[in-house]
Amino acid sequence: MTATTPELETAIDRLLLADANALDSKDMPGWLANYAEEDQASYYCRAAENTEHNLELGFMFDDCRARLEDRVTYVNEIWAGTFQDYRTRHFVQRVSHRQVDARTVEVVSNFSVFMTPMDAGVTQVLAAGRYLDTMRLSDDGGAKLLFRRAELDTSVLPRYLVYPI
Amino acid sequence: MAETTLTWPKNYNEVPKAAFTRADLYADEIRRIFHGPEWHPIAHESELPNPGDFKTMRLAGIPLLISRDEAGVVRVFYNACSHRSNQLETAVMGNKTEFECPYHRWLFNAKGDLVGCPNPREFLPGFDKADYPLGQPRFELFYGLIFVTFSAETEPLDEFLGEAGETLRELMAGDGRLKLLGYQKVRYDSNWKGYNDNDGYHAPLLHAAFKMLNWQGGKGRQYTCTKRGHVCFESALSVASGPSVLKDKELIAFKGQDPSVGSRIVQLFPTFVSTKHLDVINLRFANPVDAETTEVHYAYFAHQDDDADMVRHRLRQSSNLLGPCGLISMEDASIFHRIHIGSHTPGNAIFQKGVRDPGKLESEFLQNDESGNLPRWEYYRSAMGFERAEA
Numbered sequence: 315m316t317a318t319t320p321e322l323e324t325a326i327d328r329l330l331l332a333d334a335n336a337l338d339s340k341d342m343p344g345w346l347a348n349y350a351e352e353d354q355a356s357y358y359c360r361a362a363e364n365t366e367h368n369l370e371l372g373f374m375f376d377d378c379r380a381r382l383e384d385r386v387t388y389v390n391e392i393w394a395g396t397f398q399d400y401r402t403r404h405f406v407q408r409v410s411h412r413q414v415d416a417r418t419v420e421v422v423s424n425f426s427v428f429m430t431p432m433d434a435g436v437t438q439v440l441a442a443g444r445y446l447d448t449m450r451l452s453d454d455g456g457a458k459l460l461f462r463r464a465e466l467d468t469s470v471l472p473r474y475l476v477y478p479i
Numbered sequence: 480m481a482e483t484t485l486t487w488p489k490n491y492n493e494v495p496k497a498a499f500t501r502a503d504l505y506a507d508e509i510r511r512i513f514h515g516p517e518w519h520p521i522a523h524e525s526e527l528p529n530p531g532d533f534k535t536m537r538l539a540g541i542p543l544l545i546s547r548d549e550a551g552v553v554r555v556f557y558n559a560c561s562h563r564s565n566q567l568e569t570a571v572m573g574n575k576t577e578f579e580c581p582y583h584r585w586l587f588n589a590k591g592d593l594v595g596c597p598n599p600r601e602f603l604p605g606f607d608k609a610d611y612p613l614g615q616p617r618f619e620l621f622y623g624l625i626f627v628t629f630s631a632e633t634e635p636l637d638e639f640l641g642e643a644g645e646t647l648r649e650l651m652a653g654d655g656r657l658k659l660l661g662y663q664k665v666r667y668d669s670n671w672k673g674y675n676d677n678d679g680y681h682a683p684l685l686h687a688a689f690k691m692l693n694w695q696g697g698k699g700r701q702y703t704c705t706k707r708g709h710v711c712f713e714s715a716l717s718v719a720s721g722p723s724v725l726k727d728k729e730l731i732a733f734k735g736q737d738p739s740v741g742s743r744i745v746q747l748f749p750t751f752v753s754t755k756h757l758d759v760i761n762l763r764f765a766n767p768v769d770a771e772t773t774e775v776h777y778a779y780f781a782h783q784d785d786d787a788d789m790v791r792h793r794l795r796q797s798s799n800l801l802g803p804c805g806l807i808s809m810e811d812a813s814i815f816h817r818i819h820i821g822s823h824t825p826g827n828a829i830f831q832k833g834v835r836d837p838g839k840l841e842s843e844f845l846q847n848d849e850s851g852n853l854p855r856w857e858y859y860r861s862a863m864g865f866e867r868a869e870a
Binding site for chain 1: 571572659660661662663664665666667668687688724725726727730774779794795797798799802803804806809810812813816817820
Protein backbone atom coordinates (compact mmCIF):
# COMPACT_ATOMS: atom_id res chain seq x y z
CA MET A 315 0.00 0.00 0.00
CA THR A 316 1.27 3.46 -0.92
CA ALA A 317 1.91 5.95 1.81
CA THR A 318 -0.89 8.40 2.36
CA THR A 319 -1.66 11.21 4.72
CA PRO A 320 -4.90 12.67 6.03
CA GLU A 321 -3.95 15.91 4.24
CA LEU A 322 -3.68 14.12 0.89
CA GLU A 323 -6.99 12.33 1.38
CA THR A 324 -8.63 15.60 2.33
CA ALA A 325 -7.28 17.32 -0.80
CA ILE A 326 -8.55 14.49 -2.99
CA ASP A 327 -11.98 14.41 -1.38
CA ARG A 328 -12.35 18.17 -1.56
CA LEU A 329 -11.74 18.05 -5.29
CA LEU A 330 -14.14 15.12 -5.83
CA LEU A 331 -16.87 16.96 -3.94
CA ALA A 332 -16.16 20.30 -5.62
CA ASP A 333 -16.63 18.64 -9.00
CA ALA A 334 -19.87 16.92 -7.93
CA ASN A 335 -21.14 20.21 -6.55
CA ALA A 336 -20.28 22.16 -9.69
CA LEU A 337 -22.00 19.60 -11.93
CA ASP A 338 -25.11 19.34 -9.78
CA SER A 339 -25.27 23.15 -9.64
CA LYS A 340 -24.89 23.32 -13.47
CA ASP A 341 -21.99 25.65 -12.78
CA MET A 342 -19.90 25.01 -15.88
CA PRO A 343 -17.20 27.64 -15.12
CA GLY A 344 -16.98 26.06 -11.66
CA TRP A 345 -16.61 22.64 -13.32
CA LEU A 346 -13.81 23.97 -15.53
CA ALA A 347 -12.08 25.52 -12.52
CA ASN A 348 -11.57 22.03 -11.07
CA TYR A 349 -9.21 21.21 -13.94
CA ALA A 350 -5.49 22.04 -14.01
CA GLU A 351 -4.39 25.03 -16.10
CA GLU A 352 -2.38 22.80 -18.41
CA ASP A 353 -2.94 22.22 -22.12
CA GLN A 354 -3.30 18.47 -21.65
CA ALA A 355 -6.03 18.76 -18.99
CA SER A 356 -8.72 16.39 -20.21
CA TYR A 357 -12.11 14.83 -19.54
CA TYR A 358 -13.51 11.72 -21.16
CA CYS A 359 -16.86 10.08 -20.65
CA ARG A 360 -17.01 6.60 -22.08
CA ALA A 361 -18.83 3.29 -21.64
CA ALA A 362 -16.63 0.66 -19.96
CA GLU A 363 -17.92 -1.67 -22.68
CA ASN A 364 -15.97 0.36 -25.25
CA THR A 365 -12.81 0.38 -23.12
CA GLU A 366 -12.99 -3.38 -22.59
CA HIS A 367 -12.99 -3.88 -26.35
CA ASN A 368 -10.18 -1.39 -27.00
CA LEU A 369 -12.60 1.12 -28.50
CA GLU A 370 -11.63 4.66 -27.59
CA LEU A 371 -14.79 6.41 -28.73
CA GLY A 372 -16.71 8.11 -25.96
CA PHE A 373 -19.81 10.13 -25.20
CA MET A 374 -17.48 13.05 -24.55
CA PHE A 375 -13.87 13.26 -25.70
CA ASP A 376 -12.33 16.45 -24.37
CA ASP A 377 -8.65 15.64 -24.65
CA CYS A 378 -7.24 19.13 -24.16
CA ARG A 379 -7.91 22.26 -22.16
CA ALA A 380 -9.40 24.00 -25.25
CA ARG A 381 -12.08 21.32 -25.49
CA LEU A 382 -12.90 21.66 -21.79
CA GLU A 383 -13.42 25.37 -22.38
CA ASP A 384 -15.57 24.58 -25.45
CA ARG A 385 -17.70 22.24 -23.33
CA VAL A 386 -18.65 25.25 -21.17
CA THR A 387 -19.65 27.10 -24.35
CA TYR A 388 -21.77 24.15 -25.59
CA VAL A 389 -23.81 24.03 -22.40
CA ASN A 390 -24.07 27.70 -21.55
CA GLU A 391 -24.41 29.21 -25.02
CA ILE A 392 -24.94 26.82 -27.92
CA TRP A 393 -27.52 24.48 -26.40
CA ALA A 394 -29.26 26.99 -24.15
CA GLY A 395 -33.04 26.72 -24.40
CA THR A 396 -33.16 23.71 -26.76
CA PHE A 397 -33.44 20.75 -24.41
CA GLN A 398 -35.56 19.35 -21.58
CA ASP A 399 -33.48 20.25 -18.59
CA TYR A 400 -32.79 17.83 -15.78
CA ARG A 401 -31.33 17.92 -12.29
CA THR A 402 -28.50 15.59 -11.32
CA ARG A 403 -27.13 14.40 -7.99
CA HIS A 404 -23.66 12.90 -8.04
CA PHE A 405 -22.61 10.52 -5.26
CA VAL A 406 -18.87 10.00 -5.28
CA GLN A 407 -16.71 7.73 -3.15
CA ARG A 408 -12.93 7.45 -3.33
CA VAL A 409 -11.95 3.77 -3.36
CA SER A 410 -8.20 3.88 -3.96
CA HIS A 411 -5.35 6.26 -4.68
CA ARG A 412 -1.64 6.09 -5.41
CA GLN A 413 0.80 8.96 -5.24
CA VAL A 414 2.93 8.91 -8.39
CA ASP A 415 5.28 11.77 -7.51
CA ALA A 416 5.30 14.92 -5.37
CA ARG A 417 2.80 16.65 -7.68
CA THR A 418 0.73 13.77 -9.02
CA VAL A 419 -1.73 11.32 -7.56
CA GLU A 420 -3.89 8.72 -9.30
CA VAL A 421 -7.33 8.24 -7.80
CA VAL A 422 -10.14 5.78 -8.47
CA SER A 423 -13.64 6.65 -7.23
CA ASN A 424 -17.06 5.11 -7.66
CA PHE A 425 -19.93 7.29 -8.74
CA SER A 426 -23.65 7.06 -9.17
CA VAL A 427 -25.69 9.85 -10.71
CA PHE A 428 -29.41 10.31 -10.21
CA MET A 429 -31.33 12.27 -12.80
CA THR A 430 -34.63 14.07 -12.41
CA PRO A 431 -36.05 15.59 -15.58
CA MET A 432 -37.51 18.98 -14.69
CA ASP A 433 -40.72 18.31 -16.64
CA ALA A 434 -41.50 14.74 -15.56
CA GLY A 435 -40.11 15.04 -12.03
CA VAL A 436 -39.53 11.30 -11.77
CA THR A 437 -36.06 10.40 -10.50
CA GLN A 438 -34.07 7.63 -12.13
CA VAL A 439 -30.46 6.50 -12.30
CA LEU A 440 -28.58 8.25 -15.09
CA ALA A 441 -25.35 6.31 -14.80
CA ALA A 442 -23.07 4.38 -12.49
CA GLY A 443 -19.37 3.83 -12.91
CA ARG A 444 -15.89 4.88 -11.90
CA TYR A 445 -13.83 8.02 -12.17
CA LEU A 446 -10.25 7.25 -13.16
CA ASP A 447 -8.45 10.45 -12.23
CA THR A 448 -4.96 11.85 -12.33
CA MET A 449 -4.75 14.86 -10.02
CA ARG A 450 -2.19 17.61 -9.78
CA LEU A 451 -1.22 18.63 -6.28
CA SER A 452 -0.32 22.24 -5.61
CA ASP A 453 1.98 23.75 -3.00
CA ASP A 454 -0.94 25.10 -1.03
CA GLY A 455 -2.26 21.58 -0.44
CA GLY A 456 -5.01 21.75 -3.08
CA ALA A 457 -5.63 19.40 -6.00
CA LYS A 458 -6.88 19.83 -9.58
CA LEU A 459 -7.89 17.33 -12.23
CA LEU A 460 -5.29 16.78 -14.91
CA PHE A 461 -7.05 13.79 -16.47
CA ARG A 462 -10.44 12.34 -15.74
CA ARG A 463 -12.15 9.43 -17.39
CA ALA A 464 -15.71 8.84 -16.30
CA GLU A 465 -15.99 5.18 -17.21
CA LEU A 466 -19.61 4.16 -17.25
CA ASP A 467 -20.85 0.73 -16.24
CA THR A 468 -24.03 1.99 -17.86
CA SER A 469 -23.46 1.11 -21.52
CA VAL A 470 -26.97 2.21 -22.56
CA LEU A 471 -27.82 5.65 -21.20
CA PRO A 472 -31.47 6.45 -20.45
CA ARG A 473 -31.24 9.58 -22.62
CA TYR A 474 -28.91 12.11 -24.21
CA LEU A 475 -26.32 13.91 -22.06
CA VAL A 476 -26.16 17.67 -21.69
CA TYR A 477 -23.80 17.96 -18.73
CA PRO A 478 -20.63 15.96 -18.17
CA ILE A 479 -20.96 13.03 -15.77
CA MET B 480 -56.61 -11.92 -34.68
CA ALA B 481 -58.53 -8.65 -34.91
CA GLU B 482 -56.85 -6.11 -37.15
CA THR B 483 -56.04 -2.72 -35.70
CA THR B 484 -57.56 0.17 -37.57
CA LEU B 485 -56.72 3.83 -37.84
CA THR B 486 -58.34 6.18 -40.29
CA TRP B 487 -55.72 8.11 -42.18
CA PRO B 488 -56.37 11.69 -43.36
CA LYS B 489 -56.91 12.22 -47.08
CA ASN B 490 -53.96 14.58 -47.45
CA TYR B 491 -50.54 13.01 -47.84
CA ASN B 492 -48.95 15.69 -45.65
CA GLU B 493 -51.03 14.82 -42.58
CA VAL B 494 -50.14 12.06 -40.14
CA PRO B 495 -52.50 11.09 -37.32
CA LYS B 496 -50.76 11.74 -34.01
CA ALA B 497 -52.39 8.56 -32.74
CA ALA B 498 -49.93 6.65 -34.94
CA PHE B 499 -47.18 7.69 -32.50
CA THR B 500 -49.06 6.93 -29.31
CA ARG B 501 -51.65 4.17 -29.64
CA ALA B 502 -50.30 1.21 -27.71
CA ASP B 503 -52.57 -1.23 -29.54
CA LEU B 504 -50.79 -0.54 -32.83
CA TYR B 505 -47.45 -1.69 -31.51
CA ALA B 506 -47.97 -5.47 -31.56
CA ASP B 507 -49.29 -5.19 -35.09
CA GLU B 508 -46.26 -3.11 -36.15
CA ILE B 509 -43.92 -5.76 -34.78
CA ARG B 510 -45.76 -8.48 -36.68
CA ARG B 511 -46.27 -6.63 -39.95
CA ILE B 512 -43.05 -4.59 -40.10
CA PHE B 513 -40.28 -5.75 -37.77
CA HIS B 514 -40.99 -9.45 -38.14
CA GLY B 515 -42.50 -8.95 -41.59
CA PRO B 516 -41.15 -8.47 -45.11
CA GLU B 517 -38.52 -5.79 -44.42
CA TRP B 518 -34.72 -5.83 -44.29
CA HIS B 519 -33.13 -4.59 -41.07
CA PRO B 520 -29.46 -3.58 -40.77
CA ILE B 521 -28.08 -5.09 -37.54
CA ALA B 522 -24.30 -4.56 -37.74
CA HIS B 523 -21.42 -3.79 -40.04
CA GLU B 524 -19.02 -6.68 -40.49
CA SER B 525 -16.15 -4.43 -39.40
CA GLU B 526 -17.63 -4.62 -35.89
CA LEU B 527 -16.32 -8.20 -35.89
CA PRO B 528 -13.04 -7.88 -37.80
CA ASN B 529 -11.20 -11.01 -36.61
CA PRO B 530 -11.91 -14.74 -36.92
CA GLY B 531 -14.02 -15.76 -33.93
CA ASP B 532 -15.39 -12.27 -33.29
CA PHE B 533 -19.08 -12.13 -32.49
CA LYS B 534 -21.78 -9.63 -31.60
CA THR B 535 -25.22 -10.22 -30.10
CA MET B 536 -28.26 -7.99 -30.19
CA ARG B 537 -32.04 -8.13 -30.14
CA LEU B 538 -34.09 -6.97 -33.08
CA ALA B 539 -37.61 -6.11 -31.94
CA GLY B 540 -37.26 -8.80 -29.28
CA ILE B 541 -35.62 -11.49 -31.41
CA PRO B 542 -32.14 -12.40 -30.08
CA LEU B 543 -29.48 -12.63 -32.77
CA LEU B 544 -25.88 -13.82 -32.80
CA ILE B 545 -23.57 -12.58 -35.55
CA SER B 546 -20.32 -14.48 -35.76
CA ARG B 547 -17.23 -14.67 -37.96
CA ASP B 548 -15.82 -18.18 -38.27
CA GLU B 549 -12.17 -19.24 -38.45
CA ALA B 550 -12.20 -18.83 -42.24
CA GLY B 551 -13.53 -15.27 -41.96
CA VAL B 552 -17.11 -15.98 -43.06
CA VAL B 553 -19.80 -13.91 -41.31
CA ARG B 554 -23.12 -15.54 -40.45
CA VAL B 555 -26.24 -14.54 -38.54
CA PHE B 556 -27.97 -16.98 -36.19
CA TYR B 557 -30.86 -16.89 -33.80
CA ASN B 558 -29.16 -16.56 -30.42
CA ALA B 559 -30.98 -19.55 -28.94
CA CYS B 560 -29.91 -23.14 -28.43
CA SER B 561 -31.49 -25.50 -30.97
CA HIS B 562 -32.52 -27.77 -28.08
CA ARG B 563 -34.73 -25.85 -25.63
CA SER B 564 -34.06 -22.30 -26.88
CA ASN B 565 -31.97 -21.14 -23.98
CA GLN B 566 -30.24 -17.86 -24.95
CA LEU B 567 -26.92 -19.19 -26.21
CA GLU B 568 -24.49 -16.26 -25.83
CA THR B 569 -24.97 -13.49 -23.26
CA ALA B 570 -21.95 -11.27 -24.01
CA VAL B 571 -22.64 -8.22 -26.18
CA MET B 572 -19.45 -8.89 -28.13
CA GLY B 573 -16.34 -11.01 -27.84
CA ASN B 574 -14.27 -13.66 -29.53
CA LYS B 575 -15.18 -17.36 -29.55
CA THR B 576 -15.10 -20.10 -32.12
CA GLU B 577 -17.41 -22.33 -30.10
CA PHE B 578 -20.60 -21.50 -28.24
CA GLU B 579 -21.70 -23.79 -25.44
CA CYS B 580 -25.19 -23.71 -23.99
CA PRO B 581 -24.70 -24.13 -20.24
CA TYR B 582 -28.14 -25.67 -19.72
CA HIS B 583 -27.53 -29.11 -21.30
CA ARG B 584 -24.01 -28.51 -22.64
CA TRP B 585 -24.87 -28.46 -26.33
CA LEU B 586 -21.86 -27.14 -28.19
CA PHE B 587 -21.95 -25.24 -31.50
CA ASN B 588 -19.12 -24.09 -33.75
CA ALA B 589 -19.00 -20.66 -35.41
CA LYS B 590 -20.67 -22.14 -38.50
CA GLY B 591 -23.67 -22.98 -36.32
CA ASP B 592 -23.15 -26.76 -36.45
CA LEU B 593 -24.01 -28.75 -33.35
CA VAL B 594 -20.66 -30.41 -32.67
CA GLY B 595 -21.32 -31.99 -29.32
CA CYS B 596 -24.02 -32.87 -26.80
CA PRO B 597 -23.75 -35.19 -23.81
CA ASN B 598 -25.58 -38.54 -23.74
CA PRO B 599 -27.32 -38.45 -27.14
CA ARG B 600 -28.18 -42.17 -26.75
CA GLU B 601 -30.90 -41.08 -24.33
CA PHE B 602 -32.47 -38.75 -26.93
CA LEU B 603 -35.18 -39.46 -29.49
CA PRO B 604 -34.52 -42.60 -31.54
CA GLY B 605 -32.56 -41.64 -34.62
CA PHE B 606 -31.29 -38.37 -33.12
CA ASP B 607 -28.70 -36.86 -35.42
CA LYS B 608 -26.63 -33.79 -34.51
CA ALA B 609 -26.75 -32.71 -38.14
CA ASP B 610 -30.48 -32.03 -37.70
CA TYR B 611 -29.88 -29.48 -34.94
CA PRO B 612 -27.73 -26.59 -36.16
CA LEU B 613 -28.42 -23.10 -34.85
CA GLY B 614 -31.42 -21.59 -36.58
CA GLN B 615 -30.75 -18.77 -39.02
CA PRO B 616 -32.83 -15.90 -40.35
CA ARG B 617 -32.29 -14.78 -43.94
CA PHE B 618 -29.38 -12.36 -44.09
CA GLU B 619 -27.42 -10.50 -46.75
CA LEU B 620 -24.42 -8.19 -46.75
CA PHE B 621 -24.15 -4.87 -48.57
CA TYR B 622 -20.60 -3.50 -48.53
CA GLY B 623 -20.22 -5.17 -45.16
CA LEU B 624 -23.53 -3.89 -43.73
CA ILE B 625 -25.41 -6.94 -42.45
CA PHE B 626 -29.17 -7.04 -43.02
CA VAL B 627 -31.65 -9.64 -41.76
CA THR B 628 -35.26 -10.34 -42.55
CA PHE B 629 -37.62 -12.73 -40.82
CA SER B 630 -39.87 -13.20 -43.82
CA ALA B 631 -39.42 -15.45 -46.84
CA GLU B 632 -41.46 -12.94 -48.83
CA THR B 633 -39.00 -10.04 -48.62
CA GLU B 634 -37.53 -9.13 -51.99
CA PRO B 635 -33.74 -9.40 -52.54
CA LEU B 636 -31.74 -6.76 -50.64
CA ASP B 637 -30.61 -4.90 -53.77
CA GLU B 638 -34.24 -4.41 -54.73
CA PHE B 639 -35.14 -3.30 -51.21
CA LEU B 640 -32.39 -0.67 -51.26
CA GLY B 641 -33.00 0.60 -54.78
CA GLU B 642 -31.24 3.88 -55.54
CA ALA B 643 -30.46 4.29 -51.82
CA GLY B 644 -27.81 1.60 -52.20
CA GLU B 645 -25.51 3.89 -54.15
CA THR B 646 -25.79 6.69 -51.59
CA LEU B 647 -25.25 4.18 -48.80
CA ARG B 648 -22.12 2.85 -50.51
CA GLU B 649 -20.74 6.40 -50.75
CA LEU B 650 -21.64 7.02 -47.12
CA MET B 651 -19.64 3.95 -46.07
CA ALA B 652 -16.46 5.45 -47.54
CA GLY B 653 -17.20 4.13 -51.02
CA ASP B 654 -16.12 0.55 -50.40
CA GLY B 655 -17.42 -0.44 -46.95
CA ARG B 656 -13.88 -1.19 -45.73
CA LEU B 657 -14.51 0.31 -42.32
CA LYS B 658 -12.79 0.11 -38.95
CA LEU B 659 -14.91 0.32 -35.79
CA LEU B 660 -14.15 3.22 -33.41
CA GLY B 661 -16.83 2.47 -30.81
CA TYR B 662 -20.40 2.95 -29.71
CA GLN B 663 -22.69 5.44 -28.05
CA LYS B 664 -25.85 3.65 -26.89
CA VAL B 665 -28.94 5.40 -25.59
CA ARG B 666 -32.63 4.87 -25.04
CA TYR B 667 -35.06 7.54 -26.11
CA ASP B 668 -38.49 8.04 -24.55
CA SER B 669 -40.02 8.01 -27.98
CA ASN B 670 -42.05 5.70 -30.16
CA TRP B 671 -39.82 4.29 -32.93
CA LYS B 672 -41.63 6.37 -35.54
CA GLY B 673 -41.08 9.55 -33.55
CA TYR B 674 -37.37 8.76 -33.57
CA ASN B 675 -37.35 7.83 -37.22
CA ASP B 676 -39.43 10.79 -38.35
CA ASN B 677 -37.05 13.30 -36.77
CA ASP B 678 -33.55 11.87 -36.85
CA GLY B 679 -32.66 11.74 -40.51
CA TYR B 680 -34.19 15.10 -41.28
CA HIS B 681 -32.41 17.88 -39.41
CA ALA B 682 -34.35 21.09 -39.21
CA PRO B 683 -31.50 23.62 -39.26
CA LEU B 684 -33.58 26.13 -37.31
CA LEU B 685 -33.12 23.92 -34.26
CA HIS B 686 -29.37 24.10 -34.33
CA ALA B 687 -27.92 27.26 -32.85
CA ALA B 688 -24.49 25.73 -33.44
CA PHE B 689 -24.66 26.36 -37.18
CA LYS B 690 -25.17 30.06 -36.66
CA MET B 691 -22.64 30.39 -33.86
CA LEU B 692 -20.01 28.57 -35.88
CA ASN B 693 -20.68 30.58 -39.03
CA TRP B 694 -21.56 27.30 -40.67
CA GLN B 695 -23.84 27.56 -43.69
CA GLY B 696 -25.58 24.36 -44.73
CA GLY B 697 -24.47 22.85 -48.03
CA LYS B 698 -26.78 22.96 -51.01
CA GLY B 699 -27.94 19.52 -51.82
CA ARG B 700 -30.42 17.00 -52.99
CA GLN B 701 -32.94 15.05 -50.95
CA TYR B 702 -34.68 12.17 -52.64
CA THR B 703 -36.80 9.22 -51.72
CA CYS B 704 -36.75 5.85 -53.40
CA THR B 705 -38.54 2.52 -53.55
CA LYS B 706 -42.12 2.03 -52.40
CA ARG B 707 -40.86 2.30 -48.80
CA GLY B 708 -39.76 5.90 -49.17
CA HIS B 709 -36.17 5.46 -48.02
CA VAL B 710 -34.78 8.99 -47.66
CA CYS B 711 -31.35 9.99 -48.96
CA PHE B 712 -29.52 13.30 -48.71
CA GLU B 713 -26.56 14.14 -50.90
CA SER B 714 -24.98 17.51 -50.33
CA ALA B 715 -21.74 19.22 -51.14
CA LEU B 716 -19.32 19.46 -48.27
CA SER B 717 -19.76 22.60 -46.28
CA VAL B 718 -17.05 23.70 -43.91
CA ALA B 719 -17.52 26.46 -41.36
CA SER B 720 -15.64 29.64 -42.13
CA GLY B 721 -15.15 32.92 -40.38
CA PRO B 722 -15.14 33.52 -36.64
CA SER B 723 -16.16 30.67 -34.40
CA VAL B 724 -16.96 30.38 -30.74
CA LEU B 725 -14.92 27.16 -30.57
CA LYS B 726 -11.37 27.12 -29.25
CA ASP B 727 -10.70 23.68 -30.73
CA LYS B 728 -11.60 24.11 -34.39
CA GLU B 729 -10.56 20.55 -35.20
CA LEU B 730 -14.04 19.49 -34.10
CA ILE B 731 -15.51 20.83 -37.31
CA ALA B 732 -12.50 20.37 -39.60
CA PHE B 733 -12.57 18.25 -42.75
CA LYS B 734 -9.43 16.21 -43.33
CA GLY B 735 -10.77 13.66 -45.79
CA GLN B 736 -9.27 13.17 -49.21
CA ASP B 737 -12.32 13.67 -51.36
CA PRO B 738 -14.44 16.76 -50.66
CA SER B 739 -16.62 16.00 -53.71
CA VAL B 740 -18.21 13.15 -51.76
CA GLY B 741 -19.61 15.71 -49.33
CA SER B 742 -22.25 14.82 -46.78
CA ARG B 743 -24.62 11.88 -46.99
CA ILE B 744 -27.61 10.70 -45.00
CA VAL B 745 -29.43 7.46 -45.72
CA GLN B 746 -32.53 6.59 -43.79
CA LEU B 747 -34.07 3.19 -44.51
CA PHE B 748 -37.54 2.08 -43.56
CA PRO B 749 -38.30 1.29 -40.82
CA THR B 750 -35.69 2.63 -38.36
CA PHE B 751 -32.14 2.74 -39.73
CA VAL B 752 -30.35 6.09 -40.00
CA SER B 753 -26.80 6.55 -41.24
CA THR B 754 -24.75 9.63 -41.86
CA LYS B 755 -21.42 10.79 -43.19
CA HIS B 756 -20.71 14.35 -42.22
CA LEU B 757 -17.23 15.91 -42.32
CA ASP B 758 -15.08 12.93 -41.30
CA VAL B 759 -17.74 11.19 -39.20
CA ILE B 760 -19.09 7.87 -40.52
CA ASN B 761 -21.99 6.86 -38.30
CA LEU B 762 -24.42 3.94 -38.57
CA ARG B 763 -27.38 4.10 -36.16
CA PHE B 764 -28.98 0.78 -35.33
CA ALA B 765 -32.34 1.66 -33.83
CA ASN B 766 -34.74 -0.79 -32.26
CA PRO B 767 -38.14 -0.47 -30.66
CA VAL B 768 -38.07 -1.65 -27.03
CA ASP B 769 -41.77 -1.00 -26.48
CA ALA B 770 -44.36 1.43 -27.82
CA GLU B 771 -42.76 4.33 -25.94
CA THR B 772 -39.05 3.47 -26.00
CA THR B 773 -36.49 3.26 -28.80
CA GLU B 774 -32.93 2.11 -28.23
CA VAL B 775 -30.32 3.45 -30.62
CA HIS B 776 -26.78 2.15 -30.93
CA TYR B 777 -24.68 4.80 -32.65
CA ALA B 778 -21.68 2.97 -34.17
CA TYR B 779 -18.80 5.09 -35.50
CA PHE B 780 -16.16 4.10 -37.99
CA ALA B 781 -12.85 5.03 -39.54
CA HIS B 782 -11.62 3.66 -42.88
CA GLN B 783 -9.18 0.77 -43.00
CA ASP B 784 -6.71 2.86 -45.03
CA ASP B 785 -6.65 5.76 -42.56
CA ASP B 786 -3.30 6.57 -40.99
CA ALA B 787 -3.03 7.00 -37.21
CA ASP B 788 -3.57 10.77 -37.39
CA MET B 789 -6.78 10.36 -39.38
CA VAL B 790 -8.12 7.70 -37.00
CA ARG B 791 -7.37 10.05 -34.11
CA HIS B 792 -9.15 12.90 -35.88
CA ARG B 793 -12.22 10.76 -36.58
CA LEU B 794 -12.27 9.61 -32.97
CA ARG B 795 -12.18 13.18 -31.67
CA GLN B 796 -14.78 14.38 -34.15
CA SER B 797 -17.10 11.37 -33.86
CA SER B 798 -17.27 11.47 -30.06
CA ASN B 799 -18.24 15.12 -29.83
CA LEU B 800 -20.09 16.16 -32.98
CA LEU B 801 -23.14 14.13 -34.00
CA GLY B 802 -24.31 11.70 -31.34
CA PRO B 803 -26.70 11.91 -28.38
CA CYS B 804 -24.41 14.44 -26.71
CA GLY B 805 -22.88 15.89 -29.87
CA LEU B 806 -22.37 19.60 -30.39
CA ILE B 807 -24.79 19.85 -33.32
CA SER B 808 -27.18 17.03 -32.47
CA MET B 809 -27.88 16.85 -28.77
CA GLU B 810 -31.01 18.94 -29.30
CA ASP B 811 -32.32 16.36 -31.78
CA ALA B 812 -32.45 13.84 -28.97
CA SER B 813 -34.51 16.18 -26.87
CA ILE B 814 -36.87 16.70 -29.80
CA PHE B 815 -37.55 12.95 -29.98
CA HIS B 816 -38.82 13.10 -26.39
CA ARG B 817 -40.84 16.25 -26.90
CA ILE B 818 -42.47 15.04 -30.13
CA HIS B 819 -43.55 11.92 -28.28
CA ILE B 820 -45.11 13.92 -25.45
CA GLY B 821 -46.74 16.43 -27.79
CA SER B 822 -48.21 13.70 -29.97
CA HIS B 823 -50.52 12.68 -27.11
CA THR B 824 -52.90 15.41 -28.29
CA PRO B 825 -55.79 15.16 -30.75
CA GLY B 826 -55.50 15.61 -34.48
CA ASN B 827 -52.82 15.28 -37.09
CA ALA B 828 -49.19 16.33 -37.44
CA ILE B 829 -49.19 18.53 -40.52
CA PHE B 830 -46.08 18.69 -42.67
CA GLN B 831 -45.54 22.04 -44.38
CA LYS B 832 -42.10 22.71 -45.75
CA GLY B 833 -41.70 21.51 -49.30
CA VAL B 834 -45.33 20.39 -49.68
CA ARG B 835 -46.56 21.79 -52.98
CA ASP B 836 -49.69 19.69 -53.38
CA PRO B 837 -51.09 17.74 -50.40
CA GLY B 838 -52.81 15.39 -52.85
CA LYS B 839 -49.56 14.21 -54.44
CA LEU B 840 -46.44 12.39 -53.32
CA GLU B 841 -43.13 13.45 -54.78
CA SER B 842 -39.67 11.89 -54.72
CA GLU B 843 -37.30 14.87 -55.20
CA PHE B 844 -36.98 17.53 -52.53
CA LEU B 845 -34.81 20.40 -51.43
CA GLN B 846 -32.36 19.64 -48.67
CA ASN B 847 -34.37 21.26 -45.90
CA ASP B 848 -37.84 20.09 -47.01
CA GLU B 849 -39.74 18.09 -44.43
CA SER B 850 -41.92 16.58 -47.14
CA GLY B 851 -39.24 13.93 -47.78
CA ASN B 852 -40.76 11.94 -44.91
CA LEU B 853 -44.15 11.63 -46.59
CA PRO B 854 -43.52 8.70 -48.96
CA ARG B 855 -42.34 6.69 -45.95
CA TRP B 856 -45.53 7.52 -44.07
CA GLU B 857 -47.56 6.40 -47.05
CA TYR B 858 -45.72 3.08 -47.04
CA TYR B 859 -46.26 2.71 -43.29
CA ARG B 860 -49.99 3.33 -43.79
CA SER B 861 -50.24 0.70 -46.49
CA ALA B 862 -48.03 -1.81 -44.61
CA MET B 863 -50.35 -1.47 -41.62
CA GLY B 864 -53.45 -1.80 -43.80
CA PHE B 865 -54.93 1.56 -42.71
CA GLU B 866 -57.49 3.13 -45.04
CA ARG B 867 -56.98 6.66 -46.28
CA ALA B 868 -60.04 8.91 -46.02
CA GLU B 869 -61.80 9.66 -49.28
CA ALA B 870 -60.75 12.85 -51.04
